[in-house]
Amino acid sequence: MGHLFNPKLVSVLKQGYSKHQFSKDVFAGIIVGIVALPLAIAFAVASGVSPEKGLVTAIIAGLIISVLGGSRVQIGGPTGAFIVIVFGIVQTYGLDGLMISTMLAGVFLIAFGLLRLGSLLKFIPHPLVVGFTSGIALVIFTTQIKDALGLEIANLPADFIPKWGSYFSEINSINPYAVGISLATILITIFSGKVTKKIPGSFIAIIVITALVQLLKLPVTTIETVFGEIPKTIQVDFPGIEWSNLANYIAPALTIALLGGIESLLSAVVSDGMIGGNHRSNTELIAQGVANVVTPIFGGIPATGAIARTATNVKNGGRTPVAGVIHAITLLLIMLFFGQWAKLIPMSCLAGILIVVAYNMSEWRSFVSILKGSGFDILILLVTFFLTVLVDLTYAIQIGIALSALLFMKRMADVSHQTELEVDSDVLENYNDLPEGVGIYEISGPFFFASAKQYCSTLKSIGQKSKVLIIRMRHVPFIDSTGLHNLEAVIEDLHHSKTTVILSGVRPEVLKELEKNKLVDLLDPNMILPSFDLAVQKAKERLSKI
Incomplete structure (x- = not known):
């Protein structure tokens, strides 16, 4: 205990x-x-x-x-x-x-x-x-x-649309x-x-x-x-x-x-x-x-x-x-x-x-940024929003969670049909040959709501001990808005710690999401590289200037 x-x-x-x-x-x-x-x-x-x-x-x-x-x-x-x-x-x-x-x-x-x-x-x-x-x-x-x-107004209606009707x-x-x-x-x-x-x-x-x-x-x-x-x-x-009515209170x-x-x-x-x-x-x-x-x-x-x-x-x-x-x-x-x-x-x-x-x-800025993202995230956002406003918060949370799980399964099924595209490969036999001050973290699997927190807390702890952090993303098939939101927070945090962040082997579809959500604006365009050897080269250049 x-x-x-x-x-x-x-x-x-x-x-x-x-x-x-x-x-x-x-x-x-x-x-x-x-x-x-x-x-x-x-x-x-x-x-x-x-x-x-x-x-x-x-x-x-x-x-x-x-x-x-x-x-x-x-x-x-x-x-x-x-x-x-x-x-x-x-x-x-x-x-x-x-x-x-x-x-x-x-x-x-x-x-x-x-x-x-x-x-x-x-x-x-x-x-x-x-x-x-x-x-x-x-x-x-x-x-x-x-x-x-x-x-x-003596008796104001409880529901959203009738309420506005009453006001007018x-x-x-x-x-x-x-x-x-x-x-x-x-x-x-x-x-x-x-x-x-x-x-x-x-x-x-x-x-x-x-x-x-x-x-x-x-x-x-x-x-x-x-x-x-x-x-x-x-x-x-x-x-x-009244114990007989207790079941009525479970949902609220x-x-x-x-x-x-x-x-x-x-x-x-x-x-x-x-x-x-x-x-x-x-x-x-x-x-x-x-x-x-x-x-x-x-x-x-x-x-x-x-x-x-x-x-x-x-x-x-x-x-x-x-x-x-x-x-x-x-x-x-x-x-x-x-x-x-x-x-x-x-x-x-x-x-x-x-x-x-x-x-x-209202979080309207976040609302607008999600509307620029993937269709899956937009669907979850709008369904939850309209159910909260027009129906009931209880249904909004329940249906929102169920919908998130279903859409994740759909995404994973889509990913499994894609042919594996190896966009990055190891040039060095192991990471021990890297210069001191360079940290590496490889993300394997989707960067989505269930894994984003774990990935980001690890990124933060490695990044704060490094002068340059290389994030390898060759095995990331997709990133959702939770992943984007958390990654943005980590990059900003590491910038405050004076750590340079380099992304390596980002797949085209993931890069598109990063660009759409303006996350690439937080990084120097030269810090998003197609392969690991180029990322290591860039890290060495960066270290020589520090």
Whole structure:
């Protein structure tokens, strides 16, 4: 069990923890707590639950994920990705159904960690992740139009197309004050960074806008007019479970678990790149699971690792899980002592914050770059995107994964019919004759979503020890967008380490994908060579100039 569950906090404290790092973690934790405040409230409201449920989630889940997690800097809490699922579950099964689904999802996540599935969740294809993330972003944007425009719609349809129909039919009831507040919030959130980077834009927007609305007595809806008072206490509340209906919650719980697992591990991988660390994926999944089992008992909603808050933590000097603990304590103190003022926040201000969140989530650049890639990746991207927007995220993930597997089988069948084209051959009898400072890595087989992470982590470790890295690609029959995405990240990383990358023996069809996705622009055109002997020659030339 020790190797499966080994929290980073324990490792950090065992290694010795300095006062200097503690002061940095405290500062980062307070900043992240302030960043999390408007987001926690906004995510809860957009999910169709009361605002304090978002705060409770950020406090309880944030604390558990930091104390038990496998990442040094991961910040846990409610995230935008869950808005669509939570809203759907609340509409169908009510609040008790949401609590049961979340707790069941927690059990699934613990099981994923114990079964060592942490590494498997990294094999989700890049187009699938971009497809459902962009789809969720569009759905979040759509749900915020009512409050952003101040429309008076009593019963807003749940589905995407009827929702827009309802907006257009009620367009005459636009509240110009609400529109002004939404626009002002968006502008403050985006541009406040030019004035100060220490205080988050969304927090400044909430303080300034709420104060103006109260002073000028503007006629707009607030959290209080929709939800009433925000409780100052955290209460224990067990859901009423009807065991005969438990099967109804398996599908939504599995969606929460899969999405939570993918998002938390994605966030951990991103933060690893920022601090040069290595997270423990199975420990992280178990911690996420415990958080999702415990948080609903206190009235919370699903939680996972939050990429934006984790990045904020790193940028402000947080380097250990202590920063995450401080973030949870900061939010608890705000809830206890300033909660009564949070009810005055205008709904249109929260809508403005969520529109910015939706834009940042949309990954439109990745979306566009995948549309320039292979037909297989485009199909996975579009099917996942449209199912997320028009049908349901549960189906989007299930069908997306099944489609990815089928298309991979089709690709492999196509490759097996191709005649073997040997485009590269060894001139040297072995690699020992190479000059010092030259690293070599040969990729054999398709460079696709299931192998990309493994290939790239090995490339990174070899490349960082070398002045020149030759990547041999003679046995790579195809590369998909996950492979391209990971290879691009590695090449950029090695450039920062001042390592020259040379590609050798790239097949024409693979080279075409590299060119189409502008990956060749990261390399000197002279560094993509048809044979290994030319690559070695180029490496020697390069070394002589260093």
